[in-house]
Amino acid sequence: MACQLTVVLGGMMLTPKVAIIxxxxxxxxxxxxxxxxxxxxxxPAYEVIIVDNGSEDNxxxxxxxxxxxxxxxxxxxxxxxxxxxxIALAEYTRDEIESGGADPLVDIPSDRKLRIIKNEKNYGCxxxxxxxxxxxxxxLNADYILLLNNDVVVDREFLGxxxxxxxxxxxIGFVGPKAYFYHDKGVIQYTGGGTVDLRRGVxxxxxxxxxxxxxxxRNYEVDYVxxxxxxxxxxxxxxxxxxxxxxxxxxEETDWCLRGKKEGYASxxxxxxxxxxxxxxxxGSGLNTYFMTRNxxxxxxxxxxxxxxxxxxxxxxxxxxWYTLFLYGIYQRDITKLRYYLMGINDSRKLKPGTPSNRQTxxxxxx
Numbered sequence: 157m158a159c160q161l162t163v164v165l166g167g168m169m170l171t172p173k174v175a176i177i178x179x180x181x182x183x184x185x186x187x188x189x190x191x192x193x194x195x196x197x198x199x200p201a202y203e204v205i206i207v208d209n210g211s212e213d214n215x216x217x218x219x220x221x222x223x224x225x226x227x228x229x230x231x232x233x234x235x236x237x238x239x240x241x242x243i244a245l246a247e248y249t250r251d252e253i254e255s256g257g258a259d260p261l262v263d264i265p266s267d268r269k270l271r272i273i274k275n276e277k278n279y280g281c282x283x284x285x286x287x288x289x290x291x292x293x294x295x296l297n298a299d300y301i302l303l304l305n306n307d308v309v310v311d312r313e314f315l316g317x318x319x320x321x322x323x324x325x326x327x328i329g330f331v332g333p334k335a336y337f338y339h340d341k342g343v344i345q346y347t348g349g350g351t352v353d354l355r356r357g358v359x360x361x362x363x364x365x366x367x368x369x370x371x372x373x374r375n376y377e378v379d380y381v382x383x384x385x386x387x388x389x390x391x392x393x394x395x396x397x398x399x400x401x402x403x404x405x406x407x408e409e410t411d412w413c414l415r416g417k418k419e420g421y422a423s424x425x426x427x428x429x430x431x432x433x434x435x436x437x438x439x440g441s442g443l444n445t446y447f448m449t450r451n452x453x454x455x456x457x458x459x460x461x462x463x464x465x466x467x468x469x470x471x472x473x474x475x476x477x478w479y480t481l482f483l484y485g486i487y488q489r490d491i492t493k494l495r496y497y498l499m500g501i502n503d504s505r506k507l508k509p510g511t512p513s514n515r516q517t518x519x520x521x522x523x
Contacts, residue, residue, distance in 0.1 A: 184219060203269075319387070322389060330416060
């Protein structure tokens with residue numbers, strides 16, 4: 157049964173507007189499947205925004221073809237609906253959205269329109285999403301932001317269920333779904349998100365790799381919401397700001413939720429909201445190892461005092477470093493991952509907490 161949510165405001169029945177932001181970087185096939193699943197959801201008030209991070213695989217041309225009805229998308233998860241095409245398309249450069257202007261799609265139904273922001277280069281996951289959020293908040297006046305990975309397929313009811321959970325309490329700031337592995341439909345990737353252990357610098361997902369037998373069919377609070385699909389209230393962003401672009405990729409959603417928690421906003425798991433995620437489709441080989449390693453000390457330093465951070469460093473150098481050398485260098489014999497790991501450690505020393513004006517632009521390692 158569909159979850160239809162309305163809010164009474166001044167005697168009027170309103171449905172909160174959700175801006176759905178999808179970051180694309182050389183992944184148009186995944187993006188089109190994601191879009192086809194989104195345009196079949198039951199929630200009535202949403203705006204879809206694709207932020208293209210300087211793709212070099214003709215992604216924008218393929219998205220144009222899809223909107224025109226010239227690119228049929230049919231998979232095990234979605235059945236193509238020709239009757240919803242064509243989809244009205246508005247394209248903007250980053251400079252154009254920053255200057256503002258009239259919205260040409262304002263009177264078109266949610267499932268018949270799409271906006272693309274064309275970045276001139278790859279700004280990374282953090283700033284790429286920030287560009288989309290600024291546009292959604294300033295130009296579309298969204299009540300909620302949903303950050304959605306392009307390699308995700310969604311259930312028809314997912315968004316209504318997530319918004320319903322968010323609306324239950326003013327202190328619920330973030331909401332995450334039950335995420336399954338795309339290539340193993342009945343196996344859970346995470347339920348909402350995970351927990352955070354600052355002493356060890358780890359953030360394990362809850363219920364990862366467990367077959368869904370109903371044990372997680374209840375809503376509950378988590379330390380953070382997984383970045384593949386994260387719903388956030390506008391007021392939370394007004395209070396704590398956007399993603400920290402120092403991260404570039406990885407740890408930014410966990411940092412966001414912990415920043416929100418310090419201001420009294422909880423992160424919740426909505427078990428009735430279901431998605432399927434092609435884990436790893438958004439990362440290049442070895443890059444996830446590099447950025448996870450590089451960003452870990454910066455993340456922990458932001459959320460600990462000097463004594464706690466010293467404990468973290470002792471654990472990293474006394475155990476994790478040697479364990480990882482053995483894992484990649486001897487057990488797995490994966491020299492590529494080992495090289496990225498060591499580069500991540502070296503580059504982690506360059507990241508310093510500070511304001512956006514003095515943050516350093518990350519230099520991805522040589523492939």
